[in-house]
Amino acid sequence: MAALGENLTPFGQASQSSKFGGPAKNAIEPPVSNKFDFDKCSHTQIGKTSEWWMFEFSFKSAFVTDITIYYREHFSRRMDGFKLYVSNASIIPPTDHLCYEDPDPGEPNITQTIPCYELGKYVIYYDDKGSTEPTGRVDGPVIELCYVAINDNIAYDGLEWLVPSGSTDAGLANDGIETTCAKPTGHVRFHVDLKEKSIVTGMYIILADGTTTKGYHTVYASNDSNTWNSGTVLYNGTSLPTDIYFDVVFRVLTYVPPVNSPVTEHELCEIGIIVCDDGEFGIGCANKCYCLIATCSKADGICPPGGCEVGFHGKSCNQECNSGTFGQNCKNVCEGCISSMCDRIDGLCYNTSGCEHGYLYDKYCNKTCDDGHFGKNCTGKCSCLTGTCDISTGICGDEFQIGSEQTSNVAAIGGSVAAFIIGVLIIVAVFIFYKRRLIASQDTGKRTTSSDTTTYETRNTNDNSHQNEQQYDDLIKMDPTSLYQDLIPNSASNEYEQIDNSY
Missing domain, CATH: 2.60.120.260 (Galactose-binding domain-like)
Known part of the structure; x- marks a missing residue:
């Protein structure tokens, strides 16, 4: 909640206990921001036991309804424990009309509006607590105000x-x-x-x-x-x-x-x-709106035409972007981020280990694969017959396709295996054919030798009957090994000659 009133800082002057680069007047001049610069914010010296910043009205006194403070960003520790007064005297330390004292524990918000509803001539920001830097250095109280607004009568604009x-x-x-x-x-x-x-x-x-x-x-x-x-x-x-x-x-x-x-x-x-302050509505001003062009209605919270601030959508621009969407009116999507999880303001991916398949890796994962590429970080290559393949899976969208390199390799391996099997079958067939011809030839040679032997024996049976008996006796006396060696070469020679003759 805040007053419907006027900022009184143009009607007076600012001062501070000491200066370290930034004068006191910087705090009552634009821009309205927490971003620090010695030309934009006030800054007191380091190492003192107490420091103050003071605004004095140019008229006798004013009824202050609330005070808005923008402290230096990332330095809320130096704001810890501050006190805010509206006083009729410039006595330091202040003694009357304490509007607010920062409570412990925890660090305060660097931007806050503090209600006061006090009549006075001076507004005083006072710090005697001090802070310790992360390095362990004790700086003592330091005041770094980037903007201060002091509002008066809440019906001023009416x-x-x-x-x-x-x-x-x-x-x-x-x-x-x-x-x-x-x-x-x-x-x-x-x-x-x-x-x-x-x-x-x-x-x-x-x-x-x-x-x-x-x-x-x-x-x-x-x-x-x-x-x-x-x-x-x-x-x-x-x-x-x-x-x-x-x-x-x-x-x-x-x-x-x-x-x-x-x-x-x-x-x-x-x-x-x-x-309710601008941007607040509802009972007790408990609801906020984030309209882009102008503030929402304080009665129903409806924003005027013009859309919402980045990261919000809805009639009152107070609904944060759903998961996977970001930006003004949540119109942008971050489908390249893993699980579509990103910052609702700028679309920065929460998971920085990589992107979804089909996207080149960077912190936003918003660059899709070039034509002909797919997969994780677009490292896969596809070779569809016409058109391009799916950037995520590599599947071709055409009815006819050559396929990806992986499919081509599988086909090549399959063709090689098939050719090898066919070659083996041909060799086996030739071998079987040759073997059968060889067996047939051997049977023919045996039949011829047997016929010749029978004719010869018939012709000499009568004439050599006595000689056969003598030869039989001689064979009995012969060395069996010698006889076998003499028979083998003759038999083998005759068989090979018969085979040669048959071909």
Whole structure:
């Protein structure tokens, strides 16, 4: 929550306890950022026991509703333990109106808006705790403010008027200066138009000293100034507290002070309305929106046309990108990252060990394989007949294909095996054919030798009968080994001659 008001830093000057490069005035000048530069941020010296940064209003005092601080990025440790004051004196260390003290444990956020609702002339950032660097070096308190905004009356941007109108200026009741007041008399009411329906979480009213508070004070909320008295009654009582809290959606606030007589003077110095800050909506300002062009409606959170900031989508631009998507309106996809997991802002892959198949490796995995390549880091090559193959699997998309190198190698190996088997079968067939011819030839030679031997024996049976008996006796006496050796060469020789003759 924050005030609907004006940044008062243009109406005053800044100072600090010491300077180390960056002067105090850098903190009240653009840009609105945490990025550090000696030309953009304030910086006090190192090694002191306490340090302070102070803003002094150019007028007597202002009612400060909240203060926004942008501290140096990556140095929240130096912000740890700081105190924030709104004071009527420049005494150091400050003694009055402590708005905020950073609690322990843990380091604070480097960007934060701190509500204060205090009247004062000075805003003081004070640090006497100090910090220790990761190297172990103790620096003591150091203040590095890159931007500070000090907001005043929360109804500043609204339209205000008195009914009936008079010589006094109704704008004095919400100019952020408590010492300037609107002073109407008689029966009167104050109106503040917020220009649009907003979720209002509270209000405050400051009356000048001496203004009567007797009688009923009534505060109405409505969406039309013409029907204010039929609106919601936010407060009705005989005493008027400084702060009134509620959660109501409306556009027009109406305050009706007590009336004792037509000449009763009502001196109203400040009337303010506490609403959700830009980018917040819902009860208690608990919801945030991240619209790109302008802030969302504080009533329903709907963003105007123009889209969302990077990393968000939805009507209120408060839904983070789903897994696998990133960028403005979550329109980009990171399908090259492993499991499609990437940063929703810039698409940087969470898993840096590689990319999905079909993508060249880098930190974004957003470059697909060139034509003819596929697989892990695009190391595979495909040779489809026409067109290109699938970058992930290498499968051709055409009906006819040559196939990948892997398929070609398998085919080549299969062809070689088939050729070898056919060659073996041919050799076996030739061998069988040759063997059969050889056996047939041997049978023919044996039949011829047997016929010749029978004829010879028949012709000499009668004439040599006596000689055979003598030869038989001689054979009996012969050495068997010698006889066998003499028979073998003759037999073998005759068989080979018969085979040669047959061919």
